[in-house]
Amino acid sequence: MAAYVLRRLALIPPLLIGVSLLLFVLTHLIPADPAKLIAGEHAGPAEVAAVRHAFGLDLPLPEQYGIYITRLARGDLGVSMLTNAPVLGDLLQYFPATIELTAAAMLLTVVLGVPLGILSAVRSGGAIDLAAQVLSVSGLSFPIFFFGILLQLVFVRDLGWFPLSGRLGIVTVPPPHVTGLYVVDSILAGNRADLASALRHLALPSFTLALTSLAPTVRITRSTMLEALSQDYIRTAWAKGLVPLRVFVHHGLRNALIPVITVLGLYTSGLLGGVFLVELIFNWPGVGLYSVNAITAFDYSAIMGTSLLLTMTFVLVNLGVDLLYAVVDPRIRY
Amino acid sequence: MLSSTRASAISPPRRAGASYLRRSLRLLARIPSAWIGMAITGALVIVAAAGPAMAPQDPYHISAASKLLAPSSAHLFGTDDLGRDLLSRVLTGARISLAVGVVVLVLAMVLGVGLGLVAGYWGGWMDEAIMRTTDVFLAFPRLVLAIAIAATLGPGLSNSVVAIALSWWPWYTRLVRGQLLSMREQEYVLAAVSLGAGRPRILLQHLLPNVGTLVVIQASIDIGFAILAAASLSFIGLGAQPPTPEWGAIIAQARSYMEDAWWYPTFPGLAIFLAVLGFNLLGNAVRDAFDPRLRSVT
Numbered sequence: 001m002a003a004y005v006l007r008r009l010a011l012i013p014p015l016l017i018g019v020s021l022l023l024f025v026l027t028h029l030i031p032a033d034p035a036k037l038i039a040g041e042h043a044g045p046a047e048v049a050a051v052r053h054a055f056g057l058d059l060p061l062p063e064q065y066g067i068y069i070t071r072l073a074r075g076d077l078g079v080s081m082l083t084n085a086p087v088l089g090d091l092l093q094y095f096p097a098t099i100e101l102t103a104a105a106m107l108l109t110v111v112l113g114v115p116l117g118i119l120s121a122v123r124s125g126g127a128i129d130l131a132a133q134v135l136s137v138s139g140l141s142f143p144i145f146f147f148g149i150l151l152q153l154v155f156v157r158d159l160g161w162f163p164l165s166g167r168l169g170i171v172t173v174p175p176p177h178v179t180g181l182y183v184v185d186s187i188l189a190g191n192r193a194d195l196a197s198a199l200r201h202l203a204l205p206s207f208t209l210a211l212t213s214l215a216p217t218v219r220i221t222r223s224t225m226l227e228a229l230s231q232d233y234i235r236t237a238w239a240k241g242l243v244p245l246r247v248f249v250h251h252g253l254r255n256a257l258i259p260v261i262t263v264l265g266l267y268t269s270g271l272l273g274g275v276f277l278v279e280l281i282f283n284w285p286g287v288g289l290y291s292v293n294a295i296t297a298f299d300y301s302a303i304m305g306t307s308l309l310l311t312m313t314f315v316l317v318n319l320g321v322d323l324l325y326a327v328v329d330p331r332i333r334y
Numbered sequence: 335m336l337s338s339t340r341a342s343a344i345s346p347p348r349r350a351g352a353s354y355l356r357r358s359l360r361l362l363a364r365i366p367s368a369w370i371g372m373a374i375t376g377a378l379v380i381v382a383a384a385g386p387a388m389a390p391q392d393p394y395h396i397s398a399a400s401k402l403l404a405p406s407s408a409h410l411f412g413t414d415d416l417g418r419d420l421l422s423r424v425l426t427g428a429r430i431s432l433a434v435g436v437v438v439l440v441l442a443m444v445l446g447v448g449l450g451l452v453a454g455y456w457g458g459w460m461d462e463a464i465m466r467t468t469d470v471f472l473a474f475p476r477l478v479l480a481i482a483i484a485a486t487l488g489p490g491l492s493n494s495v496v497a498i499a500l501s502w503w504p505w506y507t508r509l510v511r512g513q514l515l516s517m518r519e520q521e522y523v524l525a526a527v528s529l530g531a532g533r534p535r536i537l538l539q540h541l542l543p544n545v546g547t548l549v550v551i552q553a554s555i556d557i558g559f560a561i562l563a564a565a566s567l568s569f570i571g572l573g574a575q576p577p578t579p580e581w582g583a584i585i586a587q588a589r590s591y592m593e594d595a596w597w598y599p600t601f602p603g604l605a606i607f608l609a610v611l612g613f614n615l616l617g618n619a620v621r622d623a624f625d626p627r628l629r630s631v632t
Binding site for chain 2: 022026027142150152153272304307310
C-alpha cells in the first residue's frame with residue numbers, strides 16, 4: 001500500500017511539469033503584449049521596453065519557462081494585477097471557501113444520490129424509480145448556472161428561506177480562523193449562531209453544485225445495485241432470513257459501491273469546473289469567483305494559479321479515490 | 335488457408351456494414367427516449383435553420399417603451415432590460431448554440447481522431463509523446479482547462495469554441511487509439527498488409543471506417559455537453575458578447591434584473607436545458623442501439 005501511494009505520488013511531479021508547461025504556452029499565446037498590459041495604457045515605447053526587461057519578457061522562451069518553473073517550485077505564482085498581492089496568498093485565502101462548497105456538494109451527492117439509487121433499484125419500475133430516472137437524465141442536461149438562478153428565484157425571492165449570496169450574514173462575525181471552513185470553525189468555537197448562518201448560506205450553492213454529480217450517482221447506484229441484487233449471495237442472505245435493510249445495505253450496497261466511488265471521483269472534475277459558475281452566481285468568495293473576477297481584469301497570473309490549484313486538487317482526489325477502493329473492497333490490495 | 339478466407343478476412347467490417355446499420359437503426363427506433371430526443375433536436379435544427387426568419391420581431395431592436403415587460407400575447411417570453419423581444423432572441427440563439435456544438439465537435443474530432451490514429455497505428459515514440467500529452471490535458475478538470483484557454487485567448491464566441499475543442503480532443507484520441515490497438519492485429523489488417531497495402535491505405539481504408547462508428551457514437555453523446563460548455567463560458571463572460579443573443583450570455587445579463595423579471599433568465603435557461611436534453615436523449619439512445627457493449631456505465 002505504502003509503495004503504491006509512493007509510486008502514485010511520484011507520477012504527480014511530471015504531470016505538474018506538463019500542466020505548467022501547457023499553462024506557460026497558453027500565457028504566451030496571448031495576442032496582447034503582456035508588457036503593454038502591465039505598463040498601462042498610456043506608457044510610451046521606452047517604458048514598455050523597460051517593463052518587458054524587468055519582467056524578463058525579452059528573454060528566449062525556454063529561459064522564461066525555466067524561470068517560471070523555478071518560481072513555481074518555490075510556490076511563487078506571480079503577483080495578481082487585480083489585488084496587487086501574491087497569487088499564492090490570495091489562493092490560500094479563498095481556497096477554504098471552495099473546499100467547503102465542494103465538500104458540501106460531495107456530501108449532498110452521497111447522502112441524496114446513493115439512497116435514491118438504492119430505492120429505485122429495490123423498487124425497480126416503481127414510481128420512485130421512474131422519478132429518479134427522469135431526474136438523472138434532466139439533471140445532467142440542466143445548466144447549473146440556470147439551476148442556481150432558479151433556486152434563487154424560488155427559495156430566496158419568493159419563499160425567503162435562504163440568503164441570496166455570500167458565506168455569512170453581513171452582521172455575523174466569522175468564527176476564529178482554524179480551518180477556514182466556516183461550518184467546521186463555528187463548531188470548533190461552539191458558536192451556534194455562526195453555524196446556523198454558515199449552513200443557511202451553504203445550502204443553495206452546494207445543492208446547485210451537486211446537481212451534475214447527483215444525476216450520474218443515482219444512475220450508477222441503481223444499475224450496480226440491480227446487478228448486485230441478482231447475485232446468488234443475495235438469495236442466500238434472504239434465505240438466511242435476514243431483514244431487508246441488512247440484505248440491501250450489508251450485502252447489496254457494499255458490493256455495488258466500487259463503481260459508485262469511481263463515478264464520484266470522475267465527477268469531482270465536474271464539481272471543480274462548476275465552482276466557477278456557482279461561486280459567481282452566489283457571490284461565494286472562493287477561488288472560482290476570484291478567478292472569474294481575474295478574467296475580466298486580464299489578470300493571467302491569477303487565472304493560471306487557480307487552474308493549477310484546481311488541477312492539483314483533481315489529481316489528488318483521484319489518488320484518494322483509488323485508495324478508497326481498497327478500504328471498500330478488502331480484495332483490492334495495492 | 336489464407337486463400338480460402340481471404341475475401342471474408344479482408345472485408346468483414348465493410349460487408350457487415352449495411353446490415354449492421356439497418357439492425358442498429360431498427361433497435362434505435364424501438365427506444366422511446368430516442369424519439370423524444372429526435373423530436374427536440376429536430377425542432378432545434380428547424381429553428382436554427384429558419385433563424386431570424388422565424389423570430390416574430392427583430393432580436394436586436396431596442397425599445398425604451400417596452401422595458402422588462404412580463405410575458406403577454408405581444409411578447410410571449412416577455413422583454414429584456416432594453417425592451418428587446420425575448421422570444422425572438424431565444425429563437426435566434428438556437429442557430430448560435432447549434433453551430434457552436436457542431437464546430438466544437440468537428441474541431442475536437444479532427445484533432446483527436448487524427449492524433450489517435452497516428453498514436454495507435456504508428457506506436458513507438460510518437461504514441462508515447464501523444465499519449466503523455468493527452469495525460470496532461472486530461473489532468474485538468476474539463477471546464478477548468480476550457481476556461482483557462484478561453485481566458486488566455488480573450489473573450490469571444492470563436493475563441494470559446496476553440497478553447498472547448500482544445501480541452502476535448504484528448505478523449506477522442508484515447509478512444510481511437512484504444513480501439514486501434516485491439517484492431518491492429520486483426521486478420522483483415524494482417525491480410526491487407528500481406529497484400530502490400532501501405533500504411534496510409536490501411537489506416538484510411540480499413541481502420542478508420544471501423545473506428546468511425548465509435549467516434550460518431552461518442553460525438554452524439556458529446557454534442558449536448560459541448561452546447562452546455564459553450565453556454566457556461568458565455569455566462570462567465572468568456573464566450574459570445576452582448577448584444578449577441580446567445581443563451582448563456584442572455585442569462586448573464588438577466589442576473590441583474592431577475593429580482594423583478596423572472597422570465598428574463600428563465601426562457602433562455604429552458605432553451606439550453608431542452609437543447610442539451612434532446613441531444614443527450616438521442617445520444618444515449620444511439621449509443622445503446624449501435625453499441626450494446628458500451629451500454630451506459632454512468
